[in-house]
Amino acid sequence: MNIPNTNLPRIVIIGGGFAGIALAKSLKNQRVQVVLIDKHNYHTFQPLLYQVATGGLEAGSIAYPIRKVVQEYQNFYFRLGFVNEIDTQNQKVKADIGDLRYDYLVLATGSKTNFFGNKEIERNSVAMKTIPQSLNIRSLILENFEQALLTNDIHDRHSLINFVLVGGGPTGVELAGALAEMKKAILPKDYPDLDVRKMQINLIQSGERILDTMSEKSSQAAEDFLINLGVNVWKNVRVTGYDGSTVTTNTDLTFESATVIWTAGVQGALPSGIDTNAIIPRADRVKVNEFNQVEGYDNIFAIGDIAAMLSDKNPFGHPMMAQPAMQQGKWLGENIVKKINKKPLKPFVYNDKGSMATIGRNKAVVDLPKFHFHGVFAWFVWIFVHLFSLIGFKNKAVVLTNWIYNYIRLDREGRLIIRPFKKKNVTSFVADEV
Amino acid sequence: MNIPNTNLPRIVIIGGGFAGIALAKSLKNQRVQVVLIDKHNYHTFQPLLYQVATGGLEAGSIAYPIRKVVQEYQNFYFRLGFVNEIDTQNQKVKADIGDLRYDYLVLATGSKTNFFGNKEIERNSVAMKTIPQSLNIRSLILENFEQALLTNDIHDRHSLINFVLVGGGPTGVELAGALAEMKKAILPKDYPDLDVRKMQINLIQSGERILDTMSEKSSQAAEDFLINLGVNVWKNVRVTGYDGSTVTTNTDLTFESATVIWTAGVQGALPSGIDTNAIIPRADRVKVNEFNQVEGYDNIFAIGDIAAMLSDKNPFGHPMMAQPAMQQGKWLGENIVKKINKKPLKPFVYNDKGSMATIGRNKAVVDLPKFHFHGVFAWFVWIFVHLFSLIGFKNKAVVLTNWIYNYIRLDREGRLIIRPFKKKNVTSFVADEV
Numbered sequence: 001m002n003i004p005n006t007n008l009p010r011i012v013i014i015g016g017g018f019a020g021i022a023l024a025k026s027l028k029n030q031r032v033q034v035v036l037i038d039k040h041n042y043h044t045f046q047p048l049l050y051q052v053a054t055g056g057l058e059a060g061s062i063a064y065p066i067r068k069v070v071q072e073y074q075n076f077y078f079r080l081g082f083v084n085e086i087d088t089q090n091q092k093v094k095a096d097i098g099d100l101r102y103d104y105l106v107l108a109t110g111s112k113t114n115f116f117g118n119k120e121i122e123r124n125s126v127a128m129k130t131i132p133q134s135l136n137i138r139s140l141i142l143e144n145f146e147q148a149l150l151t152n153d154i155h156d157r158h159s160l161i162n163f164v165l166v167g168g169g170p171t172g173v174e175l176a177g178a179l180a181e182m183k184k185a186i187l188p189k190d191y192p193d194l195d196v197r198k199m200q201i202n203l204i205q206s207g208e209r210i211l212d213t214m215s216e217k218s219s220q221a222a223e224d225f226l227i228n229l230g231v232n233v234w235k236n237v238r239v240t241g242y243d244g245s246t247v248t249t250n251t252d253l254t255f256e257s258a259t260v261i262w263t264a265g266v267q268g269a270l271p272s273g274i275d276t277n278a279i280i281p282r283a284d285r286v287k288v289n290e291f292n293q294v295e296g297y298d299n300i301f302a303i304g305d306i307a308a309m310l311s312d313k314n315p316f317g318h319p320m321m322a323q324p325a326m327q328q329g330k331w332l333g334e335n336i337v338k339k340i341n342k343k344p345l346k347p348f349v350y351n352d353k354g355s356m357a358t359i360g361r362n363k364a365v366v367d368l369p370k371f372h373f374h375g376v377f378a379w380f381v382w383i384f385v386h387l388f389s390l391i392g393f394k395n396k397a398v399v400l401t402n403w404i405y406n407y408i409r410l411d412r413e414g415r416l417i418i419r420p421f422k423k424k425n426v427t428s429f430v431a432d433e434v
Numbered sequence: 435m436n437i438p439n440t441n442l443p444r445i446v447i448i449g450g451g452f453a454g455i456a457l458a459k460s461l462k463n464q465r466v467q468v469v470l471i472d473k474h475n476y477h478t479f480q481p482l483l484y485q486v487a488t489g490g491l492e493a494g495s496i497a498y499p500i501r502k503v504v505q506e507y508q509n510f511y512f513r514l515g516f517v518n519e520i521d522t523q524n525q526k527v528k529a530d531i532g533d534l535r536y537d538y539l540v541l542a543t544g545s546k547t548n549f550f551g552n553k554e555i556e557r558n559s560v561a562m563k564t565i566p567q568s569l570n571i572r573s574l575i576l577e578n579f580e581q582a583l584l585t586n587d588i589h590d591r592h593s594l595i596n597f598v599l600v601g602g603g604p605t606g607v608e609l610a611g612a613l614a615e616m617k618k619a620i621l622p623k624d625y626p627d628l629d630v631r632k633m634q635i636n637l638i639q640s641g642e643r644i645l646d647t648m649s650e651k652s653s654q655a656a657e658d659f660l661i662n663l664g665v666n667v668w669k670n671v672r673v674t675g676y677d678g679s680t681v682t683t684n685t686d687l688t689f690e691s692a693t694v695i696w697t698a699g700v701q702g703a704l705p706s707g708i709d710t711n712a713i714i715p716r717a718d719r720v721k722v723n724e725f726n727q728v729e730g731y732d733n734i735f736a737i738g739d740i741a742a743m744l745s746d747k748n749p750f751g752h753p754m755m756a757q758p759a760m761q762q763g764k765w766l767g768e769n770i771v772k773k774i775n776k777k778p779l780k781p782f783v784y785n786d787k788g789s790m791a792t793i794g795r796n797k798a799v800v801d802l803p804k805f806h807f808h809g810v811f812a813w814f815v816w817i818f819v820h821l822f823s824l825i826g827f828k829n830k831a832v833v834l835t836n837w838i839y840n841y842i843r844l845d846r847e848g849r850l851i852i853r854p855f856k857k858k859n860v861t862s863f864v865a866d867e868v
Contacts, residue, residue: 002584002627041576042850060492065849067624077627080580080851097584131852142475146514150436150531190501193436193511394839394847398832405828413828416476416497417514418565419853 001035001098003077008033009340012093012102014083014271016043016066019304019325020108021391024070026333032340033075035102037095039082040130041066045390047322048399049128050171053137054178055414056406061398063131064391083109086273088297093271104299104336107270107286108329111305111320114265116282124244125260128171137261138414139421141179144258145187146417149194155256161199162257164247166239167264168205168212170357173222175261176203177359180229185410201231202255206238206264211365213319214355218365221374225359239264266320268306280308285317290347292332301336303328309348318350322389327351358382361407435469435532437511442467443774446527446534448517448705449542450477450500453738453759455825457540458504460767466774467509469536471529473516475500478565479824481756482833484605486568488575488612489848490840493565495832498825517543520707522731527705538733538770541704541720542763545739545754548699550716558678559694562605571695572848573855575613578692579621580851583628589690595633596691598681600673601698602639602646604791607656609695610637611793614663619844635665636689640672640698645799647753648789652799655808659793673698700754702740714742719751724781726766735770737762743782752784756823761785792816795841 003010009032013020016038027034042063051057070076081097092099113127126137141163148160163179165172179201188196203210203226209219210226210233226233234253239260241248247255268284278286278295285308287295292307294300304325308317318324328348335345356378358364364379366372383403390396406412437444443466447454450472461468476497485491504510515531526533547561560571575597582594597613599606613635622630637644637660643653644660644667660667668687673694675682681689702718712720712729719742721729726741728734738759742751752758762782769779790812792798798813800806817837824830840846 002586040851041580042852058492058494059852060494060848060850063850063852065624065847067849068845068847071623071626079583080577135852143514146475149513152436189505190499192505392847394836394843394845397835397839401831401835402828405831409828411502411828413499413502413826414494415499415501416494417474418476418493418497418569 001079001081001095001100003033003035003079003100006033006075008075009103010035010101011104011106011336012037012100013106013108014038014093015108015110015304016040017046017108017110017304017325018322019110019329020106021066021069022326022329023106023108023303023333024073024076024329026330027336028073028076030333030337032337033077034073035077035079035100036066036070037079037081037083037093037100038066039080041078041080042131043069043391044131045395046129047170047386047389049131049134050175050178052131052134052414053128053175054141054182055138055412055416056178057399057402058414059131059135061395061402062390064395069391083271085271086300088273088275088300091299102299104301104339106332107274107294107300107302107306108304108325109269109271109306111266112269113262114267115262116265118241121239121242121260121262124242125166125262127262128175129266135419136421139417139419140259142415142417143420143422145191145194149191158198159245159256160258161194161196162202162255162259163200164202164204164239164255164257164260166204166260166262168203168207168210168233168235169263170211170355171263172203172205172261173210173226173357173359175263176201176226176231177229177363180226180231181360182412183230186412186415190415202234202257203231204234204237204239204249206236208235210235211357214357214365215367215372217372218357218367218374221365222357222359225363225365225374229360266305270306274300283308291335291345292328292348301332303332319355321355323353323355324350356382356385435513435515435529435534437467437469437513437534440467440509442509443537444469444535445538445540445770446471446536447540447542448472448527449544449738449740450474451480451542451544451738451759452756453544453763454540454542455500455503456760456763457542457737457767458507458510458763460764461770462507462510464767464771466771467511468507469511469513469534470500470504471513471515471517471527471534472500473514474564475512475514477503477825480563481604481820481823483562483565483568484609484612486565486848487562487571487609488616489572489846489850490612491833491836492848493569495829495836496824497565498829503825517705520705520734522707522709522734525733536733538735538773540766541708541728541734541736541740542738542759543703543705543740545700546703547696548701549696550699552675555673555676555694555696558676559600559696561696562609563700569853570855573851573853574693576849576851577854577856579625579628583625592632593679593690594692595628595630596636596689596693597634598636598638598673598689598691598694600638600694600696602637602641602644602667602669603697604645604789605697606637606639606695607644607660607791607793609697610635610660610665611663611797614660614665615794616846617664620846620849624849636668636691637665638668638671638673638683640670642669644669645791648791648799649801649806651806652791652801652808655799656791656793659797659799659808663794700739704740708734717742725769725779726762726782735766737766753789755789757787757789758784790816790819
């Protein structure tokens with residue numbers, strides 16, 4: 001990878017998400033060489049992906065060039081590449097852009113969509129973990145509406161404007177709310193020659209309640225918000241199949257739908273080569289101790305979604321969200337420096353700042369560690385926290401401009417099909433479409 | 435296409451560019467049925483494509499949903515589709531989404547890149563007439579830099595950061611200027627481990643001077659600006675071939691380059707079926723009279739780039755730019771209403787407001803009909819005119835925010851490879867790249 005060999009210990013970080021960037025910042029200008037590898041040249045602010053998918057924000061507003069973050073760091077190298085494998089024997093990462101020796105390795109690869117082995121669902125549904133995927137969903141929703149105008153077959157038309165969102169976590173809930181807002185304020189004006197009242201938004205949750213990592217009070221408030229917005233919330237229903245037209249479930253409920261958005265599960269985005277004893281099967285996350293050291297390795301660490309720091313208090317590890325990732329990244333930076341200087345490491349302590357989700361205009365739920373609230377004030381808190389968390393002044397300013405405009409005008413002008421997307425015809429897609 | 439048949443005369447407009455949108459606005463709520471067909475669901479503000487290509491603006495900031503423009507128009511239908519052919523005998527357009535009868539047809543299909551029949555150049559170079567193409571160029575530039583870091587072969591590295599822009603019109607000039615700004619302010623900071631001084635920007639013009647539709651004074655000023663920015667301006671050189679690595683010319687000048695951006699020619703984007711007598715060979719534009727009627731047809735009109743209104747004063751028709759297109763669109767709307775009401779039509783009169791181009795920060799050239807100027811004030815005029823011309827308040831606000839930020843911080847944060855693009859590997863591209 002053309003990284004100069006120096007006397008400095010080399011720390012290789014795989015992944016420029018919340019965890020990787022926090023670690024990079026924490027290692028800024030220490031006496032180490034840092035190589036950060038990511039498959040994108042930008043950091044993605046994942047909590048706002050659903051707004052890109054529904055045309056409320058542009059992709060560039062929630063992406064930030066990684067090179068810009070690390071521009072002024074000494075002995076810092078960014079490489080755009082995808083790491084397939086770790087050779088722990090020879091202390092090397094193997095990527096599509098070549099191999100690289102490491103002294104310390106940090107897995108910050110995050111998580112990817114988990115279809116639980118169902119290839120049919122994987123093939124026919126769409127996921128929303130990355131910006132390209134969000135843009136695909138945006139195109140797909142709009143293409144379906146355009147196509148619905150062209151058909152006289154009532155069955156086809158219904159299927160084209162019947163949306164099925166699988167998974168009642170924050171992503172599914174926020175996306176359902178945003179779609180419901182589009183149905184209310186935008187689509188009837190854009191498609192006067194279509195009966196938009198017939199558009200259905202179905203949110204399917206396998207468990208007892210949506211947002212099941214939040215408080216029961218917040219789950220209930222979110223569900224009430226969604227139902228008021230006209231979303232059909234199906235609980236205790238598990239999707240078992242989707243052939244591209246019919247969604248089957250473990251009950252006798254079925255859906256005819258051209259669009260299934262799958263947010264029902266995640267798994268670690270784990271390169272191969274890590275000892276299987278350190279891996280939680282199916283979840284593909286790696287077990288780490290309280291110093292984020294991967295089980296069985298002295299110089300391999302994991303932070304963020306990929307890391308499972310199991311304890312009696314957290315039998316499944318920390319929640320797979322931005323907050324633990326950022327805190328672990330920052331903490332590990334300090335610990336690695338300690339380790340290099342042969343000082344004792346400090347066990348990670350998670351500072352739970354709470355969690356939140358927005359359901360739509362003026363509607364959000366917020367769980368603070370000791371206090372739950374929802375409604376307009378919660379929504380302002382949500383706005384403030386998300387604006388504040390975005391990297392970069394320009395992104396903050398542009399997102400705020402968009403949000404004020406969208407709020408006042410009840411509009412979302414990003415309803416653009418820049419790259420057409422039809423899941424079934426992926427092969428007919430050409431990059432230089434004009 | 436599922437358009438209801440009414441007693442109103444049906445006007446079919448092909449194309450939602452400057453001409454088509456101006457015509458649509460001009461026909462707003464007249465006693466006619468209007469069907470606007472475009473292959474994109476958005477209007478593109480083409481003069482700023484080069485800023486999308488160089489990361490200064492996001493795609494969404496220069497695109498505007500066509501449905502939003504026509505949302506409140508009565509008897510107005512938008513259809514997303516591509517028209518292949520006109521059946522003038524039966525008064526029908528034939529599109530990929532079905533056929534449609536017309537009473538009046540307006541070709542507002544604009545222009546596309548002209549490779550003058552050179553398939554090799556077409557295959558290996560990239561064009562910049564659409565938003566997807568601009569995003570491809572953005573990705574390509576950044577991918578080349580990332581790749582240049584990885585190679586130890588000096589020849590390859592040179593080729594990857596050697597840029598050849600063919601065509602010295604406004605597009606080539608503005609793109610060259612923007613690349614030169616990136617070379618100066620951004621790339622050395624982003625790629626500290628690469629010698630960015632070795633990056634070359636070559637602008638190749640076949641004629642005597644660049645911007646040859648502008649005044650000689652402006653051509654000279656623009657050339658001086660470019661040369662000061664470090665661009666190599668080659669005049670009287672015609673590119674004859676490009677095999678993906680070597681650019682050959684009609685002189686003994688050659689270039690080793692991984693990136694050739696072709697802006698050297700345009701031709702009409704003409705559907706088939708129009709009588710060949712009405713078509714200007716090679717240019718693929720249609721001859722129209724002073725009422726924008728296509729030669730030989732009573733109820734077929736053409737406006738904008740596709741229309742050639744030849745006269746002694748304008749032996750090649752009006753310039754293929756936004757101004758004549760918008761003026762013709764507005765004018766034709768009034769003429770069609772006159773025609774339906776059996777009133778005499780008014781011959782089109784072009785109001786030449788001048789032309790302009792920007793070369794970079796504080797640098798622009800402006801030609802008013804009787805007055806030419808360049809420099810900082812010209813640049814402010816350019817900024818003001820372009821902001822003012824953008825459709826929509828949100829786009830204006832976001833573009834202004836970006837420009838202020840970019841100006842103050844000497845930065846462009848849109849340097850994001852959202853969809854990787856390598857011209858040679860188009861087939862390996864998949865839509866749901868993650």
